Amino acid sequence: MSAPATFTLDGRAIAFAEGQTILQAAVAAGAYIPHLCFHPDFKPHGSCKVCTVTVGGRHAASCTTRATAGAVVESDTPAINAERRALVQMLFVEGNHFCPSCEKSGDCKLQATAYDLGMVSPHFDHFYPDRPVDASHPELLLDFNRCILCSLCVRASRDVDGKNAFALAWRGIRTRLIVNSRTGKLADTNVTAADKAAHVCPVGVILPKRRGFATPLGRRVFDLKPISAMADASAAVALAEAGEPRRDRQSDGRLP
Amino acid sequence: MSYGLENAEHPETLRRVAIDPVSRVEGHGKVTILLDEDDKVRQVRLHVVEFRGFERFIQGRPYWEVPVMVQRLCGICPVSHHLAASKAMDAIVGTRRLTPTAEKVRRLMHYGQMLQSHALHFFHLCSPDLLFGFSSDVARRNIVGVAAAHPETARRGVLLRRFGQEVIRVTAGKRIHGTGSIPGGVNKSVTREERDVLLADIYDILAWSRDAVALVKQLHGQDPALYNSFGVFRSSMLSLVSPGGDMDFYDGRLRARDEAGAILFDQVDYRDYHAHIREEVKPWSYMKFPFLAALGTDKGWYKVGPLARVQNCDQIPTPLADAERREFVDYSGGAPIHAPLAYHWARMIEMLHAAETIKDLLHDDDILGDDLVSTGERAREGIGVIEAPRGTLIHHYRVDDNDLVTMCNLIVSTTHNNQAMNEAIRHVAKRYLSGHKLTEGLLNHIEVAIRAFDPCLSCATHALGQMALEVTLVGADGGELDRLARHGDGTTSRPAP
Numbered sequence: 001m002s003a004p005a006t007f008t009l010d011g012r013a014i015a016f017a018e019g020q021t022i023l024q025a026a027v028a029a030g031a032y033i034p035h036l037c038f039h040p041d042f043k044p045h046g047s048c049k050v051c052t053v054t055v056g057g058r059h060a061a062s063c064t065t066r067a068t069a070g071a072v073v074e075s076d077t078p079a080i081n082a083e084r085r086a087l088v089q090m091l092f093v094e095g096n097h098f099c100p101s102c103e104k105s106g107d108c109k110l111q112a113t114a115y116d117l118g119m120v121s122p123h124f125d126h127f128y129p130d131r132p133v134d135a136s137h138p139e140l141l142l143d144f145n146r147c148i149l150c151s152l153c154v155r156a157s158r159d160v161d162g163k164n165a166f167a168l169a170w171r172g173i174r175t176r177l178i179v180n181s182r183t184g185k186l187a188d189t190n191v192t193a194a195d196k197a198a199h200v201c202p203v204g205v206i207l208p209k210r211r212g213f214a215t216p217l218g219r220r221v222f223d224l225k226p227i228s229a230m231a232d233a234s235a236a237v238a239l240a241e242a243g244e245p246r247r248d249r250q251s252d253g254r255l256p
Numbered sequence: 257m258s259y260g261l262e263n264a265e266h267p268e269t270l271r272r273v274a275i276d277p278v279s280r281v282e283g284h285g286k287v288t289i290l291l292d293e294d295d296k297v298r299q300v301r302l303h304v305v306e307f308r309g310f311e312r313f314i315q316g317r318p319y320w321e322v323p324v325m326v327q328r329l330c331g332i333c334p335v336s337h338h339l340a341a342s343k344a345m346d347a348i349v350g351t352r353r354l355t356p357t358a359e360k361v362r363r364l365m366h367y368g369q370m371l372q373s374h375a376l377h378f379f380h381l382c383s384p385d386l387l388f389g390f391s392s393d394v395a396r397r398n399i400v401g402v403a404a405a406h407p408e409t410a411r412r413g414v415l416l417r418r419f420g421q422e423v424i425r426v427t428a429g430k431r432i433h434g435t436g437s438i439p440g441g442v443n444k445s446v447t448r449e450e451r452d453v454l455l456a457d458i459y460d461i462l463a464w465s466r467d468a469v470a471l472v473k474q475l476h477g478q479d480p481a482l483y484n485s486f487g488v489f490r491s492s493m494l495s496l497v498s499p500g501g502d503m504d505f506y507d508g509r510l511r512a513r514d515e516a517g518a519i520l521f522d523q524v525d526y527r528d529y530h531a532h533i534r535e536e537v538k539p540w541s542y543m544k545f546p547f548l549a550a551l552g553t554d555k556g557w558y559k560v561g562p563l564a565r566v567q568n569c570d571q572i573p574t575p576l577a578d579a580e581r582r583e584f585v586d587y588s589g590g591a592p593i594h595a596p597l598a599y600h601w602a603r604m605i606e607m608l609h610a611a612e613t614i615k616d617l618l619h620d621d622d623i624l625g626d627d628l629v630s631t632g633e634r635a636r637e638g639i640g641v642i643e644a645p646r647g648t649l650i651h652h653y654r655v656d657d658n659d660l661v662t663m664c665n666l667i668v669s670t671t672h673n674n675q676a677m678n679e680a681i682r683h684v685a686k687r688y689l690s691g692h693k694l695t696e697g698l699l700n701h702i703e704v705a706i707r708a709f710d711p712c713l714s715c716a717t718h719a720l721g722q723m724a725l726e727v728t729l730v731g732a733d734g735g736e737l738d739r740l741a742r743h744g745d746g747t748t749s750r751p752a753p
């Protein structure tokens with residue numbers, strides 16, 4: 001049998017299977033390329049552009065670009081990282097990301113990516129959009145302030161849960177996440193806390209209610225290592241969430 | 257790649273300054289003094305520009321975020337807000353009783369905070385005035401000056417504070433803005449290693465805390481006339497005490513004494529605070545003036561903080577601090593002490609009590625436990641009260657069935673002491689400023705009086721360290737005669753009137 005086809009990522013040979021994109025192959029090989037809207041379980045969406053690399057010197061979104069044998073892919077360069085940093089800064093100012101009081105802090109891919117890219121300030125003017133939370137669902141909170149429009153929940157609800165509960169509405173700068181129910185409220189969908197859609201959000205939008213800050217500082221996913229040390233941070237976050245100690249151990253009374 | 261900032265080669269170099277409402281909310285104090293024809297002081301007012309946006313900001317947020325979010329309210333004692341909000345949220349999640357581990361870890365956090373805040377308040381912010389004199393050379397009147405003249409005192413001040421911060425780090429996860437306390441309990445306990453590291457230092461901390469009390473006593477002894485009279489006024493006092501009447505910073509019931517020391521009310525469930533404490537609005541101040549309902553607006557204002565607590569309790573439940581308390585009470589023959597500078601003495605007694613309590617808690621294996629949270633039947637209203645370093649702190653919330661906060665009311669220590677600080681600076685202005693041109697030294701006399709209560713009006717303005725203060729002198733004709741400003745960085749300037 002012939003050796004598998006490879007391309008080089010920053011000089012390292014990465015093997016790939018026919019049909020894989022550059023990012024899929026990199027994740028499978030344990031190599032890190034920054035990304036936010038990509039998740040190995042879903043079809044790539046190609047919207048955040050944080051996964052941008054150069055292939056033979058030309059910019060391309062690595063999550064949607066097919067891997068080809070012998071391609072020369074550059075990712076971890078000062079120039080590309082500066083561009084990524086600017087993208088992440090724009091995501092920060094487009095929403096309301098107040099990390100110090102966000103329970104996703106330390107487990108958030110946006111924050112971890114920003115740290116890793118050396119972002120020290122939001123740089124651009126804040127938009128301060130007005131986005132009320134949707135707390136109607138008994139088990140889940142939607143805090144739209146933090147949505148980066150990655151569409152992972154849309155894909156998870158449609159492709160895995162078969163519920164089609166979320167959608168990105170409008171276009172361009174007005175794009176926003178909506179809930180697909182008559183009232184627009186999550187309570188009026190059949191979404192449950194067990195759904196895949198409830199666990200894919202890379203930031204702190206879709207949250208289990210009443211868990212809050214149950215994980216102490218020092219034991220959150222990105223307290224332990226930077227995101228660049230994890231090719232597939234989504235898996236690490238999911239694992240941490242699954243292994244989360246229940247915080248409602250009862251010493252008196254019923255569930256809160 | 258193209259991402260909207262068309263044509264700019266390096267957008268990151270084209271810095272635009274974003275006005276961040278979080279970093280912009282720095283309050284400040286302002287004093288106006290009115291003079292008559294003979295340059296006699298006729299009116300003195302302290303206006304604190306308090307940041308009240310928080311109450312609005314928190315509305316519509318999920319309740320479990322609140323204990324972390326509220327820490328932004330104070331630059332010096334964020335843990336007080338962390339814990340007061342947690343106590344309120346305990347009520348929301350129906351916790352009738354914390355697990356022993358949760359209660360003790362929270363106490364440890366709070367007493368660590370008391371230690372670090374009192375050390376900062378006394379050594380860093382006040383000892384320069386007390387050691388060198390209120391109008392001594394301003395270049396030297398700071399912690400660096402203290403370090404040069406009294407290196408051991410300064411060193412201990414720094415180490416006492418650092419120890420308190422370590423206690424906070426171990427219990428809250430971080431020295432500032434940790435997450436350790438959550439509705440119904442805590443998210444971590446203390447490990448054996450962490451405990452042993454703290455135990456290795458606690459006996460030095462205890463010894464230095466005793467020395468700190470001795471230092472304040474010595475200062476009082478050197479100039480009793482000044483210490484007993486500077487800015488003095490009489491008022492009622494308010495604090496929590498334990499069910500047995502002991503000093504307790506973390507929990508208890510409300511007790512108030514009148515200016516002669518007689519008990520006005522005792523063992524009041526703090527959930528009924530609004531039946532006993534009302535707030536008056538005055539047209540000239542943004543900050544409200546709380547008063548004891550039973551005594552009315554004119555007579556009902558009161559002091560909170562160390563001076564109130566040390567005299568309000570029947571005893572301090574640790575031996576060294578209680579011996580110091582008895583000496584303090586004896587100093588005035590049993591009559592209540594109202595002198596603002598006695599706050600420092602009381603504060604150091606409290607720091608000693610905090611050190612003793614930390615020592616006891618470190619020897620208690622419950623802090624190592626893993627039963628962290630208890631919850632019960634959900635409630636829609638929660639009130640948490642705690643004794644913060646600068647005094648009683650009240651947090652009050654309502655939460656709807658969807659878990660969102662619908663109402664938030666906070667009464668912070670600075671607000672409780674609003675009228676008291678006004679009275680103190682009136683006394684000081686009358687005595688030291690009448691007929692004089694404003695100098696930095698005179699301005700500092702006003703600050704010394706405020707700082708006895710509150711180092712930088714921090715509870716209301718979220719400041720850390722130096723207080724931003726402006727004093728304006730207004731003549732009989734209404735024209736501004738003089739104005740002196742001290743900025744947050746400690747420099748003073750004379751802005752054009």
Ligand code: SF4
Binds near residue numbers: 146149151205
């Ligand atoms: S809610 Fe989360 S998963 Fe859904 S689009 Fe927004 S950021 Fe992505």
Ligand code: FES
Binds near residue numbers: 046048051052061063
């Ligand atoms: S990860 Fe490729 S565009 Fe978002």
